[in-house]
Amino acid sequence: MKIEYYIVLSIALFCIGIVGVLARRNAIIIFMCIELMLNAVNLLLVAFSKMHHAAKGAEVATAGVDGQLFVFFIMVVAAAEVSVGLAIIVMMYRNVHSVDVNFLNRLKH
């Protein structure tokens, strides 16, 4: 498949993520949108990695492997982030009985 398809799909996913983060107030939705952006990047990395390997794989056996590696790292970090983020959201719900991020404006004062 042509690389352009992957790029367009990732941009679309990333923009959806950004708009979601900007527009929504529900913490869980925002959280999901962040994940969406991360995965858009992952998709792009994998796509470029594949493309690179196709071009240089004949001479260098490991060409494009670093892109795949990055994806693994991002997934691991994202998983850790999810656990922390969900814990924060749970605590927030317990305290203010809401998951609306606009309630969290006390640092302003």
Add this chain to the structure above:
Amino acid sequence: MNNIIDLAWLVPLFPLAGFLLNGLFRNSLSRPLTGIIGSGAVLASFVVSVLLFLEVKKGNTGVAHLFNFIEVDKLTIPFAFLVDQLSSLFLLIITGVGFLIHVYSAAYMKEEEPPHFARYFSYLNLFVFSMLLLVMGSNYIVLFIGWEGVGLCSYLLIGYWFKNTEYNNAAKKAFIMNRIGDLGFLIAIFWMIAKLGTVTFSTPDSGGVLDKVGDLTAVDITGITLLLFVGATGKSAQIPLYTWLPDAMAGPTPVSALIHAATMVTAGIYMVARSNILYTSSAITQTVVAGIGLATAILAATIALKQNDIKKVLAYSTVSQLGYMFLGLGVGAYTGAVFHVMTHAFFKALLFLGAGSVIHAMHHEQDIRKMGGLKRYLPITHITFLVGCIAIAGIPPFSGFFSKDEILAAAYLRNPLYYVLGAAGALLTAFYMFRLYATTFLGSFRGTEEQKHHLHESPSLMTIPLIVLAVLSVIGGWVGIPEVLMHGAHSLGDFLAPVFAASAEKMEAHSISHSTEYLLMGVTVIGAAIAIFVATARYRRNPELGEPTGFGKILANKWYVDEFYQWLIVRPVNWLAKVLNSFVEKEFIDWLVNGVGKLVNYSSRQVRLLQSGQVGSYVLLMVLSILVFLVLQFFIKK
């Protein structure tokens, strides 16, 4: 190298130790103990100095190298002490006279509280230490350290009674005047470093400043010597920087004796004598030095004629005598100048200590118009003071005659006009000294009944130094009897000859015929004798009690030089400061500083609005900024 010269560092070490002991433990030491530490330190230095002197007399000179003080690139400045004929002679004067004055101080200052008494002695010790550093340094930098040290101690001691504003002002005046001179000295040092790459006086392989005079151009030599001389005018109180010395009389009297008569003020003479070859090489500088010396000698002598403060008379007399020394240096009579330093140290210390004894007896009264007839009450002080007066007036065989005669004879050789003016100054000296003597000790007592009741001779701690100094004032000149009076009796000249050998070679050897020399001597001695006679006869019966009028008033007001400086320098500087304060400071600097504050205040007030607390707005800003950066990068790369 032999052992004693290697131990030269002991000489300044003792006073330094005395300074630290007295300074650090001033609250716990008793007065007698303080006095013993202070005087003992100087006595120990004196003993070492005598040993060094004997060693030098045998013909051994040398340098005691301690460590390298500054090492930069090719410039190496060692911290080393030079022991030769000139420095060993100065060591003897400083520690010898210094010791006597320390002993005297112990009695003179006994009314002070113990902590202040110890402060006084620690300053004195620090002063002796600095002075020793000054004369022992083997290069101009070490000399300069001592030079600054004595300036500092002078400031501290003039302002010793720091509760009196006037005294503090006198101290500041001395310090600032000295600083002006020091600047000249400093520039001269930099000049030497720039041209020769060294500041050491002399090295065995002929690499010192004084060895390499031939490498310098005439302009360099004249510039360096004139700048060094600017330093000397500050320290040794010559025109135009002499006005601090009379004001320095605010300090305790023994300080005036030690610092402002016997030692510190001779630092300039020492420095010029040390650099004699430089000065001999520049005819212009020699003329300037001789001219300023002569002008100072006469100006100060005329002022001294009408002063009524016993210490002020002596102070102006010091300035005048220093002028003679510079006259000697200017005409190439280096031995004569150093000789006069020595005899002057004896009789001027004696006169100041005698004045201190009088002031002590009069309960801090310094106005000679309120004294008179003290001969009966203070017999020892009277005799010793009289000896000092005769010595300074230049009557043979007292010491002042020989040294002054040597300078005047050399001045005659250079230019008969120098001699005429110098001799006139000598007459004035004899006159004002005997005016002082007659008004103070002769006639009848003019003080209050209470003072009369309390008049007493000073304790023996004070009179013994007086007697010793009086003896020295009589016999001190016998080491330099001129050739014409006794063949081969100028032992001081022979002793110092190696130091001034290079200069002597350079100068054409004039010799004066015996009949002329007798004539010159006769004129000054007879003139001085007449002046003494007139002054004594006039002032023993009718002392000047009223305010002077006419020309006398100008003299009493010191030729209005202080007022002139006030008008020329102090007022414009004050005016400038006022303008800067009221205009530049308020309108410009304050505006700038306050403006910066206001700007920061305003902008932070605006930027604060960004912190809304809405997570969404933060994220929006973040996204927008990233977009901006992306676009920017896109354009910049292209």
